[in-house]
Amino acid sequence: MSKQLAFYVxxxxxxxxxxxxxxxxxxxHPEPGVKWRQVYPLSEDIYPHHERAFxxxxxxxxxxxxxxxxxxxxxxxKREDGIVVHDQDKCIGxxxxxxxxxxxxxxxxxKLKKAEKCSMCWERIDAKLEPACVQACPVKALRIIxxxxxxxxxALHYPPGFPRFESLNPSVRFKLPRHPHVVRRNG
Amino acid sequence: xxxxxxxMNSSLLSEMSRRSFVxxxxxxxxxxxxxxxxxxxxxxxxxxxxAGGCKAxxxxxxxxxxxxxxxxxxxxxxxxxxxxxxxxxxxxxxGLCVKGYSYPRRVYSPDRIKYPMKQIGRGTGNWKRIxxxxxxxxxxxxxxxxxxxxxxxxxxxxxxxxxxxxxxxxAVIQGLFTGLGYTTRFEGSNCWPAGYDxxxxxxxxxxxxxxxxxxxxGYIILWGVNPAWTSIHTMxxxxxxxxxxxxxxxxxxVLTQTAAKCDEYLAPKMGTDGALALGMARHILDLGLAxxxxxxxxxxxxxxxxxxxxxxxxxxxxxxxxxxxAETIARIAEEFAKAKPATAWIGxxxxxxxxxxxxxxxxxALVAMTGNVGKKGGGARYGQEFTWDFEYWPxxxxxxxxxxxxxxxxxxxxxxxxxxxxxxxxNRNQAAREMRKxxxxxxxxxxxxxxxxxxxPNRNEMEKMYRGLxxxxxxxxxxxxxxxxxxxxxxxxxxxxxxxxxxxYWHYWLAINEQCIxxxxxxxxxxxxxxxxxxxxxxxxxxxxTYQQDLTPKECMIRNFNDTIxxxxxxxSWEDLLKGPVKAKRNPVSWAEGKFKTPxxxxxxxxxxxxxxxxxxxxxxxxxxxxxxxxVILTPHTKFGLHSQFINLDWMRDFNPEPCVYINPNxxxxxxxxxxxxxxxxxxxxxxAVKAQVTDNVPEDTLLMYEAWFKNDKFxxxxxxxxxxxDMGAYQFGGHRGxxxxxxxxxxxxx
Numbered sequence: 001m002s003k004q005l006a007f008y009v010x011x012x013x014x015x016x017x018x019x020x021x022x023x024x025x026x027x028x029h030p031e032p033g034v035k036w037r038q039v040y041p042l043s044e045d046i047y048p049h050h051e052r053a054f055x056x057x058x059x060x061x062x063x064x065x066x067x068x069x070x071x072x073x074x075x076x077x078k079r080e081d082g083i084v085v086h087d088q089d090k091c092i093g094x095x096x097x098x099x100x101x102x103x104x105x106x107x108x109x110x111k112l113k114k115a116e117k118c119s120m121c122w123e124r125i126d127a128k129l130e131p132a133c134v135q136a137c138p139v140k141a142l143r144i145i146x147x148x149x150x151x152x153x154x155a156l157h158y159p160p161g162f163p164r165f166e167s168l169n170p171s172v173r174f175k176l177p178r179h180p181h182v183v184r185r186n187g
Numbered sequence: 188x189x190x191x192x193x194x195m196n197s198s199l200l201s202e203m204s205r206r207s208f209v210x211x212x213x214x215x216x217x218x219x220x221x222x223x224x225x226x227x228x229x230x231x232x233x234x235x236x237x238a239g240g241c242k243a244x245x246x247x248x249x250x251x252x253x254x255x256x257x258x259x260x261x262x263x264x265x266x267x268x269x270x271x272x273x274x275x276x277x278x279x280x281x282g283l284c285v286k287g288y289s290y291p292r293r294v295y296s297p298d299r300i301k302y303p304m305k306q307i308g309r310g311t312g313n314w315k316r317i318x319x320x321x322x323x324x325x326x327x328x329x330x331x332x333x334x335x336x337x338x339x340x341x342x343x344x345x346x347x348x349x350x351x352x353x354x355x356x357x358a359v360i361q362g363l364f365t366g367l368g369y370t371t372r373f374e375g376s377n378c379w380p381a382g383y384d385x386x387x388x389x390x391x392x393x394x395x396x397x398x399x400x401x402x403x404x405g406y407i408i409l410w411g412v413n414p415a416w417t418s419i420h421t422m423x424x425x426x427x428x429x430x431x432x433x434x435x436x437x438x439x440x441v442l443t444q445t446a447a448k449c450d451e452y453l454a455p456k457m458g459t460d461g462a463l464a465l466g467m468a469r470h471i472l473d474l475g476l477a478x479x480x481x482x483x484x485x486x487x488x489x490x491x492x493x494x495x496x497x498x499x500x501x502x503x504x505x506x507x508x509x510x511x512x513a514e515t516i517a518r519i520a521e522e523f524a525k526a527k528p529a530t531a532w533i534g535x536x537x538x539x540x541x542x543x544x545x546x547x548x549x550x551x552a553l554v555a556m557t558g559n560v561g562k563k564g565g566g567a568r569y570g571q572e573f574t575w576d577f578e579y580w581p582x583x584x585x586x587x588x589x590x591x592x593x594x595x596x597x598x599x600x601x602x603x604x605x606x607x608x609x610x611x612x613x614n615r616n617q618a619a620r621e622m623r624k625x626x627x628x629x630x631x632x633x634x635x636x637x638x639x640x641x642x643x644p645n646r647n648e649m650e651k652m653y654r655g656l657x658x659x660x661x662x663x664x665x666x667x668x669x670x671x672x673x674x675x676x677x678x679x680x681x682x683x684x685x686x687x688x689x690x691x692y693w694h695y696w697l698a699i700n701e702q703c704i705x706x707x708x709x710x711x712x713x714x715x716x717x718x719x720x721x722x723x724x725x726x727x728x729x730x731x732x733t734y735q736q737d738l739t740p741k742e743c744m745i746r747n748f749n750d751t752i753x754x755x756x757x758x759x760s761w762e763d764l765l766k767g768p769v770k771a772k773r774n775p776v777s778w779a780e781g782k783f784k785t786p787x788x789x790x791x792x793x794x795x796x797x798x799x800x801x802x803x804x805x806x807x808x809x810x811x812x813x814x815x816x817x818x819v820i821l822t823p824h825t826k827f828g829l830h831s832q833f834i835n836l837d838w839m840r841d842f843n844p845e846p847c848v849y850i851n852p853n854x855x856x857x858x859x860x861x862x863x864x865x866x867x868x869x870x871x872x873x874x875x876a877v878k879a880q881v882t883d884n885v886p887e888d889t890l891l892m893y894e895a896w897f898k899n900d901k902f903x904x905x906x907x908x909x910x911x912x913x914d915m916g917a918y919q920f921g922g923h924r925g926x927x928x929x930x931x932x933x934x935x936x937x938x
Contacts, residue, residue, distance in 0.1 A: 015415035015422055015444055017826055018842050022288035025838050026269050029291065032837035039842070050882035052447035135271065138282045138419040139426055181451040182442070185510025185886070 004063065004082035004147040005120060006171035008155070009056055012178050013141035016041065016054040023136030024058070027121070034107045036118040037133055042177070046160045053177035055162060056142055058118035058133070059084060059105035060170030067097035067106055067117075075115075082147075082171060083120045091115050102165050120144075147171060241268055244703035245765060247689035248287055249682045250829040251349040251378070253398075253418035255691035256283050257698035257768035260290075260683055267294050267683050267704050275767035278399060278694045279420045285842070286829055292838040293681060294707065298665055298898065300678040301708035309654060310672050319709065319719065322675050327723045329658045330367065331731065333630055339592035341611050342630035344371035348615070348637035349378070350832065353687030353700065354577050355743045356713045358734075359635050359662075361582040363717035366734030367724070369593025369608050371629055373615040375923025377642060379570060380916025382538035385547035386569050387919050388794040388802075389555070391784025395568040396530070397775035398694050402427035403564030406526030408519075409437045410550055411460060412534025415444035416826040418693065422448070428564075434526070436519060438463065439536075441821065441891060442884040453519070454886065455509035457819050458811035458930055460537045464549035465808055466505020466513075467520035468556060469496045476524035478558025485781045486555060488793020488805070495805050508808075524557045528565035536823055539929040541812045544915025548797075548806035555790050561778040574690040574697060574755065574771050580746040581735065588733055614923040615639070617910040619648035630657040635679070635713060640668035641831040641896040644928060646905035647873045662716060665835055667896055668903065678710040685712040686744040688761070695771040697756050699764035702741070714740045800918050812911065816870045816932035818854070821891045822904040823929070831896035846902040847880040849891040850935065855881045860937050868892065870933040873906035879935075890935055907933045 021037045030036060037058035047053035061084045068076035068084060075090040076097070086097075086106065091114040097106040098115055106117040121131035125144075129135070134142050155173040158164040162174065241261035248256040257273040270290050274281035303322035307313040333342045345364045347356065364370050376383075386393040401407065401424040414421045422445075429435055429450075437449040438460065446452040455463050471477055472493060482489045502520075506513035523529045531554050538547050551567045559565035587593070593608030600607055613621035618639060622629055632653070643649055653659055653672045661673040670676045684707060687700035706712075711719075717734060724732040738746075748761045757772045758764065778790075785791045798804040827843040828834035834843065848868055850860060860866055862881045867874050868890060877892060885891045892904045908931050916925035 013426065013448075015419065015448060017415065017419045018285040019282065019288060019419065021842060022285040022838065023271075023283070025841075026271075026288035026291055033841060035841055049442055049447055050880075050884055052442065052444055052884065132271075136282050136288065138280075138284075139422050177447075180437070180447060180449045183451065183453045183511060183515050185454050185456055186506075186512065 001148045002082075003080060004171050005061065005125070006082070006145050006147050006150070006173060007058070007060070008143040008145045008173050010141040010143070010175040011042075011053055011055060012175050013139045014054050014056060014177070015139060015141070016051070017138065019136040019138060020056050020133035020142050023132040024118070027132040030107070030116065031109055031111050034109060034116070036107065036116070042161055047177050048179065055174065056133070057103070057172070059120070060103055060168075060172045061120060062171060063169035064167060066100045066102070066168060070096040070100045072096065079122065081125070083122045083125070085119060085122060086115060086117050088112070088114050088116060102163055102168070103170065145173065240264075244701045245273065245699050245767065246270065246682060246703065247687060247698035247700040248283070249351040249353045249687060249689060249700070250286070250832065251352055252829055253414070253691065253693035254279065254284065254420050255352070255689055255694070255696070255698075256287055256420070257696060258283065258287065260703045262703045265704055267291055273698070273768055276696050276698070277770070278696055280423070282420060284419050285827060285839070286833045289833055289836055289838045290681070290683070292836050293664075293833065294683055294704070296665075296836055298835065299707060299710070300664060300666060300670070300676055301710075302678060303709065304676045306674055306676075309659070309674060312671070319711075322677060323719050323723045325675060326658075326660055326720060327727055329631055330724065331728055333657075334368070334731075337627060339627075340368040340370050341594055341627050342371070343367070344373065344613070344629045344632045346373040346615065346618075346632060346634045346637050346639060348639075348642070350636035350638065350830070351682070352689060353682060353685075354579070354689070354747045355685075355687060355740060356636055357579040357582065358714045358717045358743060359633075361579055361585060362734045363720055363732070365585040365587060366721055366732045368587040368591035369610050371611040371613060371625070373618060374612045375614045375616055375916065375920050375925070377616060377926055377928070379535045379538065380920040380923065380925030381540075381544035381913035382533060382535065382547040382569055382915075383920070384800075384915035384918040385538070385544040386551065386567070388797040389548055389551040389785070389791055390778065391786075393569055394571045394573060394777040395693065396566040396777050398568070399424055400564060400775045401425055401530065401532075402431070404428045404528055404530045405433050405564060406523055406529035407433055407435045408523065408529075408531040409435065409445055409449065410531050410533050411439055411537030412532050413439070413443040413445045413823070414532075415448060417824050421693070434522065440886060440889060441823070444826075451519075453511055453515065455511050457821075457889070458540045458542060459509040461542060461546035461549040461806070461808045462505050462508035463511060463516065464546070464553045465496065465500045465806070466502050466509070466516045467523065468549070468553050469500040469505070470502050470517045470520040471524045471553075471557065472496055474521060474524070476521070477556045481558035481560075482556060485560070485783075485790050487785070487787045487789040487791045489556070492552060492556075492792035492805055495807065500808070523553070527559075528562045529557060529559050530554070530565045530568060532568045536929050539913060539926055541911060541914055541927045541930055542809050543913045543925070543927070544802065545806060545809060549808065552792055552806045555792070560790060561776060561781055563776050566777055570692045571777075572692060573773070574695060575692075576749070576751040576755070577688070577747040578749050580743060585733060588730055612921050612923070614912075615643060616912055616923065616926040618643050619645045619652050620910055622652040623648070631660070632656055632658075633660045633662075634669055635662040638663070638667040638669045638831045638896060640672065641894070641903055641905060644905055644908035644910045644926065645872060646903055646908070662713065664710070667831065677716055678708060679716070680706045680710045680712045684710060686741040688744055688747060688764070695773065695775070696768050697752070697764065697771065698768035699761065701765070712740045714738065714743045796918070800915070802914065811930055814932050817934045818932065819889045820868065820904075820907060820931045820933045821885075821889060821929055822894050822908065822931070823891070825893035825895060828893075828895055830894060834895045835898040846877050846892065846895055846897060846900065848877045848935070849880050849882050849885045851885050851887045851889065852881050852883055853887050855879065858935060858937060860935070865938040866935050867938050868907055868933050868935050870907050872909055875903060875906045876938060877902055890933065907931065
């Protein structure tokens with residue numbers, strides 16, 4: 001397999017602090033209402049404690065990105081390291097990518113009337129820096145991995161709640177949250 | 188694909204986030220937003236200090252927070268582009284929190300107060316832009332007329348609180364207000380006084396081990412503290428301890444985010460933490476696991492404490508009091524006593540109770556009797572202030588104008604001796620009550636670094652008192668619920684627009700904050716505003732204010748340094764900090780030498796000082812006050828705000844769009860409430876309308892709302908809080924006990 005950078009989301013460590021999501025806004029200043037990364041609480045049938053376990057998700061930089069396939073003007077490219085880049089100069093704002101991505105990654109910028117999405121901070125990666133969201137994580141719950149080298153039997157590709165779109169092969173891996181031993185009070 | 192997307196949403200997302208998710212996809216709602224992106228997605232400003240056209244400056248987060256992050260701020264062409272944590276701090280390791288990363292939006296928020304403003308009709312929203320000259324003139328005229336009519340300035344009050352912890356903000360208190368004469372000050376802390384006093388009774392000081400030393404612990408009890416939200420950078424040290432084999436236990440009435448990350452979570456009844464600690468202590472005695480060697484060498488009063496435990500405390504009693512099964516109490520106690528080292532981090536929530544100080548003393552005692560005080564990886568951790576020995580300039584240089592008349596404290600005035608005047612000190616935790624009974628009456632109030640209407644209890648009474656003032660001056664960056672009641676608001680700078688210096692009450696780091704952009708619009712630092720008032724006062728009435736009239740904010744910052752700060756931090760000058768933050772050169776283990784600052788020089792299980800202040804000499808358990816309404820209401824911190832700050836920003840609203848009240852499923856069922864219903868939380872003090880979220884993270888008898896201030900939303904938890912005070916706080920906080928804000932009661936009904 002050729003190089004494919006991916007996000008690793010360790011929900012066992014994740015404290016749902018939203019630092020990753022805001023660090024992204026801090027770096028790129030998307031319009032209010034536009035979020036390239038969001039921290040999603042898991043529903044109670046996945047994790048029994050409401051709003052206490054999370055998946056931090058952005059663009060999954062899929063092996064076969066549907067955004068790239070459906071873009072009529074070639075605004076999307078896939079780099080050799082697997083990062084899916086959106087070129088806003090080429091974008092005509094048709095919304096095909098926004099509608100086609102089952103993971104909701106491309107966002108519509110209402111001001112520029114164009115699409116935009118997580119770039120995995122490729123400029124930072126090229127400068128040997130971590131993406132803003134990864135640097136922001138206080139507990140190393142969010143990491144960048146290279147799937148061509150990644151070998152972790154415990155890591156999940158499609159954990160509960162994360163939709164399975166095998167044809168896209170999203171570049172993200174997960175670790176599930178663990179429950180504490182809970183001693184409730186009597187009375 | 189639309190159908191599949193919906194399936195993803197329903198499987199993954201909660202109802203609330205699903206709505207915002209769908210809204211986000213349609214993205215229509217954002218069209219009217221004002222702020223153009225400072226960076227397009229492509230225009231990333233680079234990594235090195237000057238790469239990408241950006242220049243980096245050292246900054247320090249000013250908020251009242253454990254983490255007080257050392258930051259780097261990247262500026263291009265006079266515009267703050269982005270911020271990050273300073274990796275030179277091993278505490279933050281280059282990170283900030285969700286609030287810290289929102290700073291660029293805070294600075295350039297369209298909602299910033301841009302100019303001095305005057306409100307025609309208090310609370311009407313009829314604001315008029317005025318010049319700084321007109322604003323300062325109005326203020327000075329009023330001060331002079333109060334002085335002329337009353338013969339003194341006790342009718343002039345200051346409420347400068349902790350909204351900005353930058354050291355130079357003391358210019359308003361120590362400088363301007365002292366320079367004007369004897370005035371009235373709202374004092375005391377809304378935060379930690381009960382536990383603070385408790386630690387002073389036990390140790391003679393409040394000092395914590397370096398939080399980075401948590402990684403060395405073999406057993407950690409996170410007692411009423413939620414660092415996953417309120418000190419996110421400490422979590423990695425807790426995780427490090429876990430990875431080395433430590434067990435982490437969380438004790439909290441609410442299943443917090445921290446609880447979800449622990450090995451074990453105990454949910455005692457609210458306000459029974461003292462009973463739990465004492466029950467554990469008794470079991471440790473019974474098993475012969477007390478560290479008698481340490482206690483004999485280092486402590487006073489252990490025999491009396493032991494006798495109290497044997498006569499008054501059993502594990503079974505603790506089980507009944509707390510609701511935690513006896514076998515669990517016994518097991519945790521045994522684990523804690525056997526793990527070496529073991530530590531307890533005592534949060535500020537559990538001491539905001541009418542028995543809160545005693546609870547902290549009980550936990551201190553548990554840690555001490557197991558010999559975990561003065562140990563690497565041990566300690567009863569609460570906070571520290573040894574890094575705070577600044578000058579608080581111009582504290583020592585200021586005195587009121589000659590002939591000033593002030594408050595006469597009958598307790599301090601000796602018959603036959605010259606009259607001793609002082610400022611009048613009122614407890615901000617009972618602000619409404621204190622204002623109502625104040626004689627002479629408070630006529631003018633100056634509020635800075637504070638939003639009392641969203642932070643102080645008994646809000647409806649507070650508003651009545653504020654409306655009765657002759658003049659309310661508010662210095663702020665946003666039109667808070669307090670500013671809404673002002674006659675004059677003065678725009679103030681963010682930390683990026685001024686010089687500051689900051690330390691934490693938790694970690695040991697010191698960070699400078701360089702001014703990196705020019706003040707936005709007409710905003711001015713507190714130091715400058717104070718000087719303007721002083722200057723005008725002297726023009727109108729020479730000699731009427733002794734505060735400086737022309738010191739730059741940077742010079743003011745420099746004057747706050749002294750040899751104590753230099754020596755402690757291993758620097759020769761403030762300029763050394765321009766290279767990066769520094770950590771105090773101090774043993775990371777508190778009390779390692781076994782010398783305590785109590786009257787006996789020992790750790791005091793038996794404290795005569797406590798008895799002197801009207802408390803039991805031993806850490807005895809007393810029950811909290813009884814409920815006065817159906818539910819307990821808890822109003823802790825949210826991760827999306829620092830008290831009432833940040834929550835109003837549009838960037839923050841993207842992740843935290845509206846307030847809610849959490850209700851247990853059984854309670855919700857009994858009230859016919861489902862998630863998403865609008866409900867009324869009410870009691871005899873007031874009410875608040877809010878959306879319900881049903882969750883068993885809160886117990887059946889509890890309602891939980893986060894303290895917050897949302898823009899364009901009347902939501903305010905303070906409406907339903909009374910002004911009950913904690914047991915302790917009067918020893919070290921100017922006679923003012925702490926608030927009992929986590930011991931409050933209300934009912935709820937569907938609207």
